[in-house]
Amino acid sequence: MSNQRKIRMLEKCIYKIKLITQSSKNLETGGLIYGRMNPDWVKIYDVSGPGEKAQSSEYSISFDLNYIAEYTFQKISEDYYILGTWHSHPSDTSLNASLIDISTMIKFSKKYNFFYPPIFIIVGWNSGDLNYQLYEVIDNKVRLIKLSEGRFIIE
């Protein structure tokens, strides 16, 4: 059942991701995704940035862990949970998960011991539009969520 879950994301999250990716120029950026999930749906209510002390290059990023911890603490006090992560790829390149992305997603899933499969978003600018691709990790396998299936809804 969980592989047909609907994923609903507030539009303000896309807006925030746009601002963060624009200000990071061509360096990779990203953050955590927060909200709620159950066997039937995922609701994304907020996303974090990488934090001021994050270390990033064009193809990698290490988040500022103090910032992430504080942000997460704040979200948990609002009854939101960590759902996964998002990160950017350089403009006009593929949004496919790299081998490193795949191993990072699987490690993240194991680290947080999710009750339901976590969600990962890769974003990138293409001809002035922000594009995205979604993934979920089920049984330690990374699966692409095909946008054509209509499972991803921005509201």
Ligand SMILES: [Zn+2]
């Ligand atoms: Zn990547």
